[in-house]
Amino acid sequence: MLGPPLAVALGVAAAVASPVAGDATTARILLGALEMAVPLTAGVACASLIGRDPAVEIQLAVPTPYRETLLRRTVVTLGWAALVAAVTAGALIATGWWARWPDNHGPLTGQLTWVAPTLALGGLGLAAAALTRSPAAAGALVTTVWAVQQFFAGAAQQHLPGRLLYLFATTRGADPEAWTANRLTLLATAAALLTLAVVVLGRSERLIRSEDE
Amino acid sequence: MIATLRYEFRMQIRKRSVWIVPALTLVLFVLIGGSLLRDLFDPAERPPEAKTAVVGLAVQVHALLSIGFGCLLADRLVRDDRLRVAPILDATPASRAARLVGKYLGAGTATAVPIAAAYFGFAIAYAINSGSFPAVLWALATFGVVFVPGLLFVAAFALTLPLVMPAPLFRVLFVGYWLWGNVVPPDLMPTLSRTLFNPLGGYPLAGLLGFHGIDGAEVWAGPIPGAALNVLRPEPTPLLAWLSIALLLALAAAALAGGHWVRFSERTRS
Numbered sequence: 053m054l055g056p057p058l059a060v061a062l063g064v065a066a067a068v069a070s071p072v073a074g075d076a077t078t079a080r081i082l083l084g085a086l087e088m089a090v091p092l093t094a095g096v097a098c099a100s101l102i103g104r105d106p107a108v109e110i111q112l113a114v115p116t117p118y119r120e121t122l123l124r125r126t127v128v129t130l131g132w133a134a135l136v137a138a139v140t141a142g143a144l145i146a147t148g149w150w151a152r153w154p155d156n157h158g159p160l161t162g163q164l165t166w167v168a169p170t171l172a173l174g175g176l177g178l179a180a181a182a183l184t185r186s187p188a189a190a191g192a193l194v195t196t197v198w199a200v201q202q203f204f205a206g207a208a209q210q211h212l213p214g215r216l217l218y219l220f221a222t223t224r225g226a227d228p229e230a231w232t233a234n235r236l237t238l239l240a241t242a243a244a245l246l247t248l249a250v251v252v253l254g255r256s257e258r259l260i261r262s263e264d265e
Numbered sequence: 266m267i268a269t270l271r272y273e274f275r276m277q278i279r280k281r282s283v284w285i286v287p288a289l290t291l292v293l294f295v296l297i298g299g300s301l302l303r304d305l306f307d308p309a310e311r312p313p314e315a316k317t318a319v320v321g322l323a324v325q326v327h328a329l330l331s332i333g334f335g336c337l338l339a340d341r342l343v344r345d346d347r348l349r350v351a352p353i354l355d356a357t358p359a360s361r362a363a364r365l366v367g368k369y370l371g372a373g374t375a376t377a378v379p380i381a382a383a384y385f386g387f388a389i390a391y392a393i394n395s396g397s398f399p400a401v402l403w404a405l406a407t408f409g410v411v412f413v414p415g416l417l418f419v420a421a422f423a424l425t426l427p428l429v430m431p432a433p434l435f436r437v438l439f440v441g442y443w444l445w446g447n448v449v450p451p452d453l454m455p456t457l458s459r460t461l462f463n464p465l466g467g468y469p470l471a472g473l474l475g476f477h478g479i480d481g482a483e484v485w486a487g488p489i490p491g492a493a494l495n496v497l498r499p500e501p502t503p504l505l506a507w508l509s510i511a512l513l514l515a516l517a518a519a520a521l522a523g524g525h526w527v528r529f530s531e532r533t534r535s
Contacts, residue, residue: 055437062441069454093437100433106347189282191433192336195440196290199332200297202444208297 055093056136063089079152082144084223086137086166091219092198094133095173099190101125102181108259119253122178126246130174137166155228162222168238169219173198175245182252185259217241269359269367270374277341277375286333287379294329304479305391312479315397319388320470321479323407326387328447328465330380331419335439338423339432341372342524365424365525373420380416384408403474410473411466414510418464421517425524451492459486460497461509462516472506 063085067078101122105111111118144150145159156162173194180190201208201219209215209226216237218225225231253259277283295302303310304321312318342365345351354364388404391397419439427435446457447465459467467486470476477483486501486509499505 054431054434058434059437066454089441092440096433096437184282184285186282187433188337188340189286191339191436192282192286192333193289195336195436196286196329196332197293199440199444200290200293200329203328203448204297214297 055097056090056133059089059093060085060136060140075149075152076154079144079149079156080223082149083153083156083165084220086140086144087169087220087222088198088202090133090137090140090166091169091173092195094130094170095177095194095198096191097129097133097177098126098174099177099181099194100187101129101178102190102253102259103185103187112256112259118256118259119250122253123250126174126178130170133170133174134167137170138163141166153223155222155225155231157222157231161232164235164239165222168235168242171242172219172238172245175242175249178249179245179252182249266359266363266367269364270371273341273368273371274375277372278378280337283337283376284379286337287330287383290329290333291383294325305387306394311395315392315395315400316403316474317476317479317481318391318395319400319404320407320411320474320476322387322391323384323404323411324465324470324476324485326380326384327412327415328443330383331415331464332440332443334376334380334416335419335423335443336436337376338372338420339427339435339439341368342424342528343427343432361529362525365521365528369420369424369521372424373416376420377412377416380412381408384412407474410469410506410510414469414513415464415466418513418517421520421524425520425527428524428527451489451494451498455493457494457497459484459489460494461499461505461512462497463509464513466509468501468506468509471501472503472509 063082066085067081108118111121141150141159141163150156150159150162157165176197177190177194180193181187184190198219205218205220205224206226207214209218215221215225215227215230216234218234219238221231221234225234305311305318312321340347345354355361359367385401385404385408388400392400423435423439426439430438445454447463449456449458451459457463458465461468463486465485471484471486476485478485486498488495488498488500492498
């Protein structure tokens with residue numbers, strides 16, 4: 053619960069602390085909090101939803117299928133991140149900071165700035181957790197994918213598949229023309245990963261086995 | 266302590282995720298960052314000196330695999346409480362401090378084994394490919410002064426900080442810190458990168474190994490004109506490199522001591 057608000061707060065602090073003059077730089081850091089920090093917290097939170105229940109056997113014995121319980125948790129986790137991001141985006145639009153980043157893609161379509169990477173990392177976190185049953189491994193994979201795209205922003209976008217799957221195309225994108233295709237690809241990837249998680253969780257008795265301790 | 270260390274090591278090294286996470290990271294790295302392989306195996310692109318090649322490799326491997334290392338260790342200490350085995354372990358003759366140090370060194374070493382395997386695997390392949398066998402000695406030296414202090418620093422905080430915050434929150438803050446404290450340019454915002462407290466080893470890289478990037482033009486330690494916190498960025502020398510290593514180890518010891526104190530005060534209350 054703490055993650056998304058903390059992510060926004062750290063982004064605002066970074067924008068305030070930046071000694072680089074210019075509204076565009078400040079606006080880029082503020083949008084970066086939505087495109088980078090909020091999806092990271094949502095992804096790691098989704099990665100931590102499986103493998104922590106102390107008595108999975110009881111969960112499997114109740115009328116509500118355990119898969120449904122986990123999917124409800126996912127909706128709450130992603131919904132909370134979305135609420136925080138939407139309120140922040142609204143504040144940035146109202147104060148004019150949204151428009152000060154040249155590649156903002158408008159107040160409506162531009163919301164894909166945070167929607168696409170949040171769903172993509174959330175889907176990755178849930179799918180990795182369903183497959184590994186280990187919050188540590190799933191969290192490590194989400195943070196690593198995020199960090200690789202940060203460290204190698206240029207190299208990651210040299211080729212078309214990398215550009216289409218790049219998480220930070222609004223604030224660090226190499227090709228503004230490919231933004232829409234990038235966001236749609238991320239949404240499709242998120243749908244595929246969430247479907248994979250739903251399928252894997254269909255055999256929920258598999259979760260009785262202890263997590264990878 | 267030795268018994269705890271051996272048990273924690275054996276327990277951790279058998280975890281599939283300890284091997285899966287670094288393996289997937291390397292696959293991703295090679296797919297995206299291809300420069301790693303070109304810098305090592307392409308005669309037209311690799312640097313002329315073997316030392317530069319293997320130290321440059323260390324920077325890339327350390328920067329990326331340490332993230333998974335910290336995230337994988339984050340549940341090790343709180344796990345004893347979650348599984349409710351801590352009181353049983355407390356009843357054994359082994360002291361709490363010795364068990365903490367044993368867990369730290371055992372689990373930390375086991376999680377570092379895949380990192381060492383990846384680094385030395387690439388370094389040995391490079392040495393064979395280029396015919397430059399001193400590269401392996403340089404790799405050993407680099408592992409000792411760059412990887413070991415950095416990983417000991419990360420492991421201490423990864424074990425103890427989840428005592429005071431949820432492990433998922435620690436993972437988020439850790440990767441944010443890793444990017445901010447190692448990579449963010451100091452003239453963009455106040456940061457610990459290029460300071461004596463840099464766990465990526467900026468001072469040992471510059472002061473002990475004379476490394477200034479694959480192309481010889483990068484700065485990994487020292488002051489940046491106009492940047493905040495330049496007081497923590499003196500010009501790198503060998504002495505300051507050892508000081509940087511000592512500071513990282515001292516901070517690791519402080520984190521462990523803090524973690525021990527938190528656990529001790531919790532148990533005394535309950």
